[in-house]
Amino acid sequence: MRGTMRRIYNIPIFPKLIITFLIITMPLFTLSLVMNELGKQEVKSQISNSITMNIHYYFISLEKELERIIRTQQQFINDEDLLQLSNSLSIMTDYQRAKAINDLKNKLTTLKDSSAYIKDISLFVTSLNDTISTSSGGEAPRSLEEAEQIAKATYSSGIPITFWQGRLFLNLTYPNNQMKQDKSPLFIQNIEFSMEALTNALNSFPQDGGAIFFNDNWVIANNKYPERLADIRAKIVEPTQQSALFTKQVSVGKENYMVIYEKSMFLQASLLFYFPENIIIGQLKTYGVWFRMLVISSFIIVILFSYGIYLLIHRPLQSLVRRFRSVEGGNLATVLTSNRGDEFGYIINRFERTVLSLKTLIDELYVQKIRLQQSELKQLQMQITPHFLYNSFFILHRLIKHGENETAELVSKNLGDYFHYITRNGLEEVPFEHEVNHVRSYVEIQNIRFSNRIIVEFEPFPESFRGIMIPRLILQPLVENAYEHGLSDIMSEGRLQIRFATDSDRYYFSVEDSGASLTEERMAEMIAKLSLENEIETTGLINIHRRLKLKYGERGGLEMMHSALGGLLVRIYIPNEKENSDVSPINRR
Structure with a gap:
């Protein structure tokens, strides 16, 4: 048994993976041949799109048909026979009147026969005080009062289709302003729609479902699934306010319905068609069963596959990872x-x-x-110390020569503190506050030198900086650089700002001057020198930057940018390694 396991371990990984894949994916290959969910969704989408297009075609056809009827109705305003009966009845002979009435009736009959949606057409002529109708029955408006009631319903809320006493009409009143002035018009024509024909049209859809043709005043329905109609209309109120055409799935009880809605702005009416979703799914329900089987089988396969990968790859890889981490930790x-x-x-x-x-x-x-x-x-630190000595002795010499003993005493004291700090010990790190005091001594000496030319703003030392250990002699060269290169040629109103700031992971010490503006090319050149690891020059700002990089790596360094005062802003940053520090975010300038 042990020899067999050793032979298995010695087989290369690639054959192991091939064998494992073949074993655990065979059931998945078999199930994938039976059916997939994409086929079901495609068939469902095609059926739904087909039904939507049929409904849309019917609605457009109905709209075009009613538009044709309305245009034909409008042509009666210019009909010669109708104008003679309306305006010249008193001078017409009996023969002319009878002929004009028959011709009008034939024209109305032709219009009625041109559309299955027209049930009857009636024309009430005020001068005749009678109605010309295509129907011999008594349903057509026979009197002026009935015709005017339909006309008034049109003016209130029935344009273009008027609902009156449970019936639908297209009304034409001429002149149309007579009704507003309470005067009898010359004639009133009413085309009555066939409710039966409209209902049969709703029943003629190829898909078995409920359909209603409606607006705010009337409803025509095919009475299929009437028990669901109220719930469906309530759930599509918001979509109908946002769109004139949409298809939406609506849940009513435990059953899903597909709803197709379209609104005609010309007819001021809408068509709503709805049917149970199960009708279009039909035999596709079996896809759901196969899909569930595929999901269950896939889950089992994934478990088996994962366990096989664990045995073949993960265990040795996990041991190797633990060894990597041990080496990373220095072991x-x-x-x-x-x-x-x-x-x-x-x-x-x-x-x-x-x-x-x-x-x-x-x-x-x-x-x-x-x-x-x-x-x-x-070596880098030793290059800093001699730089300030020459100017200091020159200032002291000038003060003594002019008899300014008190100022010379102050200079000598600060000069002594300055060199005492440099030479007192060989420590590589000192508290932050000691470095700042050293900078203050330097600034006091330079204030005497540039007393009438430079104004210095030196922020108080923050308590949060106290006790932070930093490399010696990294702050003073920043101030020295500002005096020697930025402010040396300033004759008056020069400004120097020395500030402190912190953020969540760094301490900042910045020096900003109002010296001559730096060009973008010069600034880019200075920044490029900082990024050169093998830069030969090891004095000034590059000196400081290299020391910080050697000390802190990428967590520390030096930044240069344009100053808001007009000169250069140089900023040192070192990592904030205090625990539980609570400092305000730096105000980046």
Whole structure:
């Protein structure tokens, strides 16, 4: 048994993966041949689109048909026979009158026969005080009062279709302003729609479903699924206010309905068609069963696949990851051995050889590298100290020569403090406040030198900075650079600002001057020098930047940018390593 397991472990990973995939994906291949959810959704979408197009075609056809009837009705205003009967009845002979009435009736009959939606057409002529109708029955408006009632219903809320006493009409009153002036018009024509024909049209849809043709005053329905109509109309109130055409799925009780809605702005009426969603799904319900089986099978397959990957790949990979983390933590002594003959065994063994080689190199080079860095730090620090000495003695000489003893005493005191700080010990790090006091001594001396030319704004030292350890002699060169390069040529009203700030992970010390404006090219050149790791120049701002990078890596350094005062803003940043610090975010300038 142990020999068999060893042979399995020695098989390469690729054949293992192929065999595992073939074993666990065969059920998935079988189920995928039966059906998939995409086919179901496509068929459902095609059926739904077909029904929507049929409904839309019917509604457009109805709208065009009624528009044709209305245009034909409007042509009667210019009919010669109607104008003679309305205006010249008194001078017409009996023959002419009878002929004009027959011709009008034939024209009305022709219009009625042109459309299945027209039930009857009646024409009340005021001069005749009688109605000409295509029907011999008594349903047509026979008197002026009935015709005027239909006309008044049209003016109130029935344009273009008028609802009157449970019937639908197209009304034409001429002249149409006579009704508003309470005068009898010359004639009133009413075309009555056939409610039966409209209902049959709603029943003629190829899909079995409920349909209503309606507006705010009337409703024509085919009376299919009437028990659901009220609930469906209540659930589409908001969509009908936003769109004149839409298809929407609505849930009523435990059943889903597909609703198709379209509104005609010309007819001021809407068509609503609805049917149970199960009708269009039909045999597609079986797809749901197969889909659930596919989901369950896929879940089982994923579990088996995951377990197979765990056995074949994850366990050795997990051991290798733990070893990587151990090396990252600095533990190079622990050894991970493997007897596997596959690719993982090769990787683990070669990794251990690399770790051993790395440990040997570290042992040989670590001390040498640390000493080299310390030596470079010392060398960089020593280059800072002589720079200020020359100008200081010159200032002191001038004061003594002119007899300004008190000022000379102040200069000598600050000069003593300044050089005492530089030479008192060889510590590489000092408290932040000591560095700031050193900068103040330097500024006091320079204030005497530039007393009438430069105004210095030195912010008080923040308490949150107290106790922070930083490299020695990194702040004063920033101020010195501002005096020597930014403000040296300023004859009056020069400004120098020294500020402190913090954010969540850094401390900032900034020096800002009002010296001559820097061009974009010069600023880009200065910033580029800071980014050069092998820059030969090791004085001034580059000196400070390299020291901070050696000390803190990417967490510390120096930034340069244009100052709001017109000159240069130089800012040192060092990491904030205090625990539970509570400082306000820096106000970036």
